[in-house]
Amino acid sequence: ESFRILRTNLSFMSVDNPVKVIMLTSSVPHSGKTFVASNLAATLATAGSRVLLVDLDLRRRTMSKLMGHRNDRRGVTSYLTGNIESINDAIMPSEIDPNLEILFSGPQPPNPTELLMSKRMKELIESLRERYDYIIIDSVPALAVADAMVIDRYVDHTIYVVREGNLDRSQLPDIETLYQEKKLHNMSILF
Numbered sequence: 385e386s387f388r389i390l391r392t393n394l395s396f397m398s399v400d401n402p403v404k405v406i407m408l409t410s411s412v413p414h415s416g417k418t419f420v421a422s423n424l425a426a427t428l429a430t431a432g433s434r435v436l437l438v439d440l441d442l443r444r445r446t447m448s449k450l451m452g453h454r455n456d457r458r459g460v461t462s463y464l465t466g467n468i469e470s471i472n473d474a475i476m477p478s479e480i481d482p483n484l485e486i487l488f489s490g491p492q493p494p495n496p497t498e499l500l501m502s503k504r505m506k507e508l509i510e511s512l513r514e515r516y517d518y519i520i521i522d523s524v525p526a527l528a529v530a531d532a533m534v535i536d537r538y539v540d541h542t543i544y545v546v547r548e549g550n551l552d553r554s555q556l557p558d559i560e561t562l563y564q565e566k567k568l569h570n571m572s573i574l575f
């Protein structure tokens with residue numbers, strides 16, 4: 385039910401500006417980004433939307449590991465490095481709903497930030513926008529590495545996940561600064 389409420393709230397936030405690409409981030413690891421991303425994607429798919437869930441945490445690859453795709457040779461990094469020609473070779477169907485597909489991270493690269501800044505990454509997101517109603521991106525913690533700020537250039541909305549007991553109160557001003565300075569697109573906080 386909580387994810388249906390989140391789905392409804394997202395639709396109210398996007399009345400004037402349609403939201404297609406949603407990134408989930410946090411301040412620190414283990415905040416629940418992967419849990420929220422996968423459940424939000426499933427909730428949107430069961431409502432009839434075509435959804436792609438993407439693991440863009442190219443460093444830890446948490447979602448890929450949790451879903452049993454730790455050693456997949458096909459994924460985002462395979463496409464961005466040119467090891468596979470078509471992204472269709474990396475997109476996997478979901479067992480949850482026929483409207484939900486998944487794009488795992490692929491092999492861990494030595495240069496995640498550079499891959500995310502590449503022209504090929506921009507072209508990838510643009511082509512995926514045409515195919516899906518929603519693209520849900522499981523990302524890295526925004527305060528830990530630059531990757532989240534790089535990914536932000538491709539998104540319409542950012543959900544900042546805060547987990548009770550996992551965030552030090554001293555980091556609250558940092559989150560406020562991200563919001564006030566609009567460093568993340570249309571940022572909302574999910575507690």
